[in-house]
Amino acid sequence: MNVLLESKDVCKYFGGLKAVQKVNMRVRQGDVFGIIGPNGAGKTTFFNLCSGIYSPTSGQILFEGEDISHLRPEDIAKRGIARTFQNIQLFKFMTVLDNVKIGFHLSTRTNMLDAMLHTRRYRQDEEMIQTQGRRILEKVGLAEYASLPAGNLPYGIQRKVEIARALALEPKMILLDEPAAGMNPMETDSLRQFILQLNQEGYTIVVIEHDMKFVMNSCSRILVLNFGEKIFEGTPEQVRSDPGVNEAYFGKSGYWKEAQEDAEG
Amino acid sequence: MKTLRKYRWVLICLLLAVALILPQVISSYLAGILCRILLFGTLAGSLNVINGYSGQMNIGHAGFVCIGAYTGAILATRTGVPFVLQLVCGGILASLVAWVLSKPMQRLKGIYLAIITMGFCEITRIISLNWVGLTGGPLGIKNIPAPVFFGVKFNTPERYAYIFLAILVIFTFLTGRVLNSRVGRAWISIREDDLAARSLGVKLGHYRSINLMYGAFFAGVCGAAMGPYYRYIASDMFSMDMSFNILSMVILGGQGTLIGPIVGAAIINTVTEAFRFAQEYRMVLYAVIIIAMMWIRPQGLIGVSNSMLSGRGIVKKRGRGQKNERPA
Numbered sequence: 001m002n003v004l005l006e007s008k009d010v011c012k013y014f015g016g017l018k019a020v021q022k023v024n025m026r027v028r029q030g031d032v033f034g035i036i037g038p039n040g041a042g043k044t045t046f047f048n049l050c051s052g053i054y055s056p057t058s059g060q061i062l063f064e065g066e067d068i069s070h071l072r073p074e075d076i077a078k079r080g081i082a083r084t085f086q087n088i089q090l091f092k093f094m095t096v097l098d099n100v101k102i103g104f105h106l107s108t109r110t111n112m113l114d115a116m117l118h119t120r121r122y123r124q125d126e127e128m129i130q131t132q133g134r135r136i137l138e139k140v141g142l143a144e145y146a147s148l149p150a151g152n153l154p155y156g157i158q159r160k161v162e163i164a165r166a167l168a169l170e171p172k173m174i175l176l177d178e179p180a181a182g183m184n185p186m187e188t189d190s191l192r193q194f195i196l197q198l199n200q201e202g203y204t205i206v207v208i209e210h211d212m213k214f215v216m217n218s219c220s221r222i223l224v225l226n227f228g229e230k231i232f233e234g235t236p237e238q239v240r241s242d243p244g245v246n247e248a249y250f251g252k253s254g255y256w257k258e259a260q261e262d263a264e265g
Numbered sequence: 266m267k268t269l270r271k272y273r274w275v276l277i278c279l280l281l282a283v284a285l286i287l288p289q290v291i292s293s294y295l296a297g298i299l300c301r302i303l304l305f306g307t308l309a310g311s312l313n314v315i316n317g318y319s320g321q322m323n324i325g326h327a328g329f330v331c332i333g334a335y336t337g338a339i340l341a342t343r344t345g346v347p348f349v350l351q352l353v354c355g356g357i358l359a360s361l362v363a364w365v366l367s368k369p370m371q372r373l374k375g376i377y378l379a380i381i382t383m384g385f386c387e388i389t390r391i392i393s394l395n396w397v398g399l400t401g402g403p404l405g406i407k408n409i410p411a412p413v414f415f416g417v418k419f420n421t422p423e424r425y426a427y428i429f430l431a432i433l434v435i436f437t438f439l440t441g442r443v444l445n446s447r448v449g450r451a452w453i454s455i456r457e458d459d460l461a462a463r464s465l466g467v468k469l470g471h472y473r474s475i476n477l478m479y480g481a482f483f484a485g486v487c488g489a490a491m492g493p494y495y496r497y498i499a500s501d502m503f504s505m506d507m508s509f510n511i512l513s514m515v516i517l518g519g520q521g522t523l524i525g526p527i528v529g530a531a532i533i534n535t536v537t538e539a540f541r542f543a544q545e546y547r548m549v550l551y552a553v554i555i556i557a558m559m560w561i562r563p564q565g566l567i568g569v570s571n572s573m574l575s576g577r578g579i580v581k582k583r584g585r586g587q588k589n590e591r592p593a
Contacts, residue, residue: 051464077466091457094450102454106466108447112475115446116439122446169465 003065004029004173004204005050005081010059010069012045012228019045021228022059027173027221032199033206034219036239038248042228043208044086047177050206051083052076063173078106080172084162084179086208092151096142096161097133099150103168104129133168140164140194155182159191167198174198176207180214192218216240224248281434288426296422300494302534303429304487307436309514309526311483314440316512317520318449319476320456321370322379325386326511329359329484330491331503335393337489338406338498348412352432352489359485360478362389367474374459386508394500405499409492425494432490433527436483441523443479452476456521513555519565528567 005027012020020042027033035043048054050061052073061069068076082103091099108125115122137143140160145153150161159179166174176195180188192214199205209215215222216236224232224239226248232239239245288296312326333355340351366385370378393400400406411420412428419425443449451472454462463469492498510533518529536554540547558565 053460053464073460073463074466074468077464083464085461089458089461091454091461093457094453098450102450102462102467103465105447105451110447112443112446112448112479115443115448118442125447165465 002029003027004031004063005206006062007046007050008060008062010046010049010061011057012042012049012054013057018228020049020056020225023223023225023228023230025223025230025233027204027206029204030199030202031204031206031221032195032219033204034215034222034236035206035208035225036210036212036215036222037225040227041225043225044177045228046225047083047175047206047208050076051081051175077169077171080169081175082166082169082171082173083175084159084166084177086177086181088155088158088162090150090158090161090165093149095147096150096153096164097137097146099161099165100133100136100168101129103136103165104132106169136164136167140167156184156187159183163194171203173204173206176205176209178208178210180209180211188214284430285427288423291423293422296426298534298538300422300426300429302531303426303433304491304494305511305514305530305534306527307429307433307483308487308511309518309530310433310436310440310523311480311487312511313515313518313520313522313526314452314483315477315480316515317522317526318444318456319452319473320459321473321477322375323382323477323480324379324512325382325384325505325508326480326484327503327505327507328382328386328389329363329481330488330507331386331389331393331500332359332362333485333488334491334498334503335400335406335488336485338409338492339399341409341493342406345410348414348493351493352486355489356482356485359488360482363478363481364474367470367477370477371470371473383505383508386503386505390500390503393503400500403499405497406492407497409496409498411493411496419493422494428490428494432483432486436486437523437527444523448472448475453521513551515565516555517558517565519567522565522567525565525567529565532566 003026005025007023007025009022009024010020011018011022023042023046035046037043045054049056049069052068052071052075055070059069060067063076063079063081066079068079071079091102094102108129110122110125113119114125134143134146137146140163142157142160142164145157145161150158153161159182163174163176163179179195180191183191188211195205195207196218207215207219216239219236222232222234222236222239223230224242224245231244231248232242234242288299291299308326308330312323315321315323315326336358337351337355340346340354341348346354366381370381373381394403396402411418413419417424419428444452451462451467454465454467455469455472459469514529514533515526516529517532518527519525533551533554537547537551540550543550
């Protein structure tokens with residue numbers, strides 16, 4: 001399978017802080033690609049680099065073989081990368097449906113004159129986003145919330161609205177930043193099902209997640225970051241048995257053994 | 266509320282009918298106030314498009330009015346082009362200047378935009394004060410001819426009210442349509458969360474730029490309409506005072522609502538007229554109103570949930586159950 005998103009020695013420094021250092025990653029088409037790591041490992045920074053919110057200090061990010069390292073977020077969205085945010089960034093005062101409608105911004109062409117004169121293009125666009133928007137909401141299971149202001153909804157629902165909005169872009173790849181945060185196990189499970197369903201439909205998905213069960217059960221490949229550096233990349237099974245990853249998460253196993261031995265007396 | 270929504274067209278027609286008859290039955294003095302209300306209603310509305318819908322903090326709106334006014338007045342006194350063309354030219358020139366201004370504004374946010382626009386407002390005023398050859402300098406431009414339609418000379422407030430009314434109606438109608446389209450949604454998305462908007466492909470710079478140009482266009486049109494009404498313009502009419510005046514109408518009426526700024530314009534103009542006897546001290550009252558407003562109803566008078574006054578459900582999207590929350 002061909003590589004969709006690739007990072008080559010990507011670094012991002014904030015002054016002296018090395019948030020992301022020499023990260024190499026290859027996301028192939030059709031992957032559900034997980035990025036894990038302890039807090040402050042640089043996962044979200046890395047996402048922001050991929051979606052153009054930051055531009056890398058050095059290194060390259062390639063999407064479909066083209067360099068996107070220094071493009072603006074709006075141009076990267078145009079190439080087919082949609083994303084959600086860790087701290088939900090919905091348009092709070094707009095309805096759920098209108099949130100999704102903005103997702104169609106790139107696939108519609110109405111300009112100001114069309115809007116003023118209600119030309120055919122305006123009517124076609126509005127009709128299209130109305131029906132397509134509803135279709136997406138139904139698919140995500142949010143049809144009943146369509147006309148409610150997005151800011152008033154429960155956390156879990158807001159996360160789904162963000163995904164719905166990203167889907168409206170009709171992207172090739174979706175970056176999900178901690179989609180299961182704040183969800184209960186049942187919601188997490190239905191989200192996992194949903195993400196796998198999206199993957200079946202042909203979306204390539206990159207997901208940052210802390211929920212190990214979620215990551216291990218849904219991802220085909222996993223990248224592990226710690227202190228801004230890549231410490232491992234591989235399948236869930238490989239990640240589970242890698243000593244470096246275990247060390248990053250649980251500390252040096254030697255201490256653990258010593259502690260156990262101490263306890264046994 | 267539902268019934269109100271149902272009858273909104275009836276209500277709008279009624280309001281229009283009243284506005285049409287009103288100038289004929291009131292005194293010339295009152296017609297003058299009506300003119301101010303209608304003029305500032307459009308001005309506040311056009312500022313609201315910028316401040317309320319795209320979240321750009323423009324506090325130098327008078328600069329655009331100034332450009333429109335001088336363009337209109339110069340065209341009227343020197344060339345004699347038709348009145349409507351004067352308005353359009355005033356609008357286009359203001360809009361072009363807004364385009365230039367939007368370039369340095371693209372990289373900035375919030376309070377920094379306020380400083381840029383304030384500087385811009387002062388610059389236009391000072392240029393119009395000192396470019397004697399073009400603008401008449403401190404003397405301003407006098408004897409701006411009143412427009413003539415169908416053989417009727419619009420030289421009294423009673424008649425001129427119809428011109429301001431027409432501008433206001435056209436502005437509100439067009440703005441309502443734009444706001445309910447892809448363009449308007451892009452503006453609102455930028456106001457709500459610019460990062461999210463960008464990651465959905467909304468070109469931030471472009472939409473902020475056309476937003477400013479749209480607001481400036483109508484400010485320019487109003488400016489060009491002002492000249493023939495007062496028969497005279499001078500640079501001191503377009504100081505920061507005017508900018509703050511317009512801004513306070515927007516804040517009072519409710520940012521991000523279609524009707525709010527018009528209500529704000531009506532209230533502030535009425536209050537300042539009613540307290541004319543207090544002379545300079547009425548500005549104190551004025552300040553008190555704004556402070557009280559920020560305190561009691563930061564979302565403005567019309568910034569309520571299901572108000573039928575709120576333009577086409579755009580406000581509906583924000584209020585509802587979070588009365589004291591401030592628009593982002």
